[in-house]
Amino acid sequence: MYRRTEREMRVLVLAPVGRDARLLSATLSAAGVTAEICPEADSLIEMMDEGVGAAILAEEAVTHNHLRDLSAWLVKQPPWSDVPFVVLTSAGRPTPENVRRARQLEQLGNCTLLERPLRPETVQSAMRAALRARFRQYEMRTRQEALIRANADLEQFAHSVSHDLREPIRSIAVYSELLTTRYSNCLDGQGLDFLGFVRAGARRMDALIGDLLAYTQAASTNDDEIPLTAGAKPLEGALANLAQAIAESRARVEFQTLPTVRIREIHLQQLFQNLIGNAIKYRREEPLSVVVAASRLNGHWLFSVRDNGIGIRPEYKETIFGIFKRLHTNERYSGTGMGLAICQRIVERYRGRIWVESELGQGSTFYFTIPS
Numbered sequence: 001m002y003r004r005t006e007r008e009m010r011v012l013v014l015a016p017v018g019r020d021a022r023l024l025s026a027t028l029s030a031a032g033v034t035a036e037i038c039p040e041a042d043s044l045i046e047m048m049d050e051g052v053g054a055a056i057l058a059e060e061a062v063t064h065n066h067l068r069d070l071s072a073w074l075v076k077q078p079p080w081s082d083v084p085f086v087v088l089t090s091a092g093r094p095t096p097e098n099v100r101r102a103r104q105l106e107q108l109g110n111c112t113l114l115e116r117p118l119r120p121e122t123v124q125s126a127m128r129a130a131l132r133a134r135f136r137q138y139e140m141r142t143r144q145e146a147l148i149r150a151n152a153d154l155e156q157f158a159h160s161v162s163h164d165l166r167e168p169i170r171s172i173a174v175y176s177e178l179l180t181t182r183y184s185n186c187l188d189g190q191g192l193d194f195l196g197f198v199r200a201g202a203r204r205m206d207a208l209i210g211d212l213l214a215y216t217q218a219a220s221t222n223d224d225e226i227p228l229t230a231g232a233k234p235l236e237g238a239l240a241n242l243a244q245a246i247a248e249s250r251a252r253v254e255f256q257t258l259p260t261v262r263i264r265e266i267h268l269q270q271l272f273q274n275l276i277g278n279a280i281k282y283r284r285e286e287p288l289s290v291v292v293a294a295s296r297l298n299g300h301w302l303f304s305v306r307d308n309g310i311g312i313r314p315e316y317k318e319t320i321f322g323i324f325k326r327l328h329t330n331e332r333y334s335g336t337g338m339g340l341a342i343c344q345r346i347v348e349r350y351r352g353r354i355w356v357e358s359e360l361g362q363g364s365t366f367y368f369t370i371p372s
Contacts, residue, residue: 004138006034007051011127014038015058015088024056024123031124033131041066045073054084054130056123062087064104071107080141084130085111088118158213165209173202208338226350227265231258231303234269235292241273245280255292261301261370267346272305274339275366279307282364300352300369308363317356343368 011028013035015021021037028035034053038044041061048055062070074083085108089098105111110133112126176198184192235255239246246253253276261268272292279290291306312320321344347354347368358364 004053004135005051008138009053009131009134010034010036010051011131012036012038012044012047012052012055014041014044014055014061016040016061017058020058020088027120027123028127030120031128033124033127045069048073048083052083053134054086054127056086056088056127059087059089059101059105062105067104067107074109078141080137080144082110082133082137084133085109086126086130087111087113089113089115091115091117166206169202169205169209173199173206176202226262228260229263229265229268230260231268231294234265235272237265237269238273238276242277242280245277249280249283249288251280251283251288251290253290253292256294258292258294258303259301259372261372263350263370267349271303271343271346271368274343275305278339278366279305279309279364282307282309284308284310284361296372297369299372301372302367302369304365304367306363306365311360311362311364312356312358313360314358317358320356321354 011033013021013024013028015024016039025035025037036047038047038055041063044055044057044066077083087105087108089102102113105113112130114122114126176195180192180195180199187195232255235258239253245251276290276292280288286308289308292304293306294301294303296302321340343366344354347370350370352369352371354366354368356364356366
């Protein structure tokens, strides 16, 4: 599965002065490593673009301008790629010039300095370690590509399921309504109850399919520059969508001034909507109070949604974020058990975390972080 091409695992040798390049190439070949001599520093980047496992460079062959060009090339590499460099330095006592040069070479990132003269075993060992690390990078690339394909397939499947299943489910709901309207006088009480079960099941299945689609799409944002979003706007959108539920429950929703954060507006709105909607659903008899706030915490924005609802038992604080995890029956509290799973998927997409602090009967506070 992870076999690499010869070019991807070759070692480029840049040592244009004397016999160093030929000796290094012969030493590596003796260890079963494919080595290719780079005739001059100016062609190194072009050869690396064709594929490289590692590079071994003579210090004197790499000028300041070459280091600058190599640094620019490295910046353009994909996140999984971190080409190993081994630089052969001159022997002798440390001097200010040596120290300055070593700091310059740090621009190469994954760089190992070896002082000459070298034993063949040292060169072979260093390059085997470098190639092993490079092979792991290729493994990571392969896994990432497979994950991207799997996510794309999952999203396409979710869209197909949403389209193909929702139509027959809506038909069931519509025709059960028509049966109730036109033929209710022909049915006894038990028959009407059965029709009620059919309508309720169709509504629940439609909601479940919608939530599954939302779950698969929750992390479907590309890695382009994520825009800044003023926190107040998505909160207002969430409250507008929940306006009827807020009015029916006579809930009081308060919020402080919210920051501008790097997250897509639709995702932050979904977080607010799911968490406030949960507070409305799991309220007590007393008037419901929900408070939304945000503060700085260790390079993140920490958001909180606090309510005075029924609360959660300590043993369920982790499991409630799982898919389809519900603590109550559908007869008591409607829902699909997907809301918090969607929240967790969104937050993790932005490299944050989400958790809850709660006591049974004492309300809950949901926290989530977004890097600032």
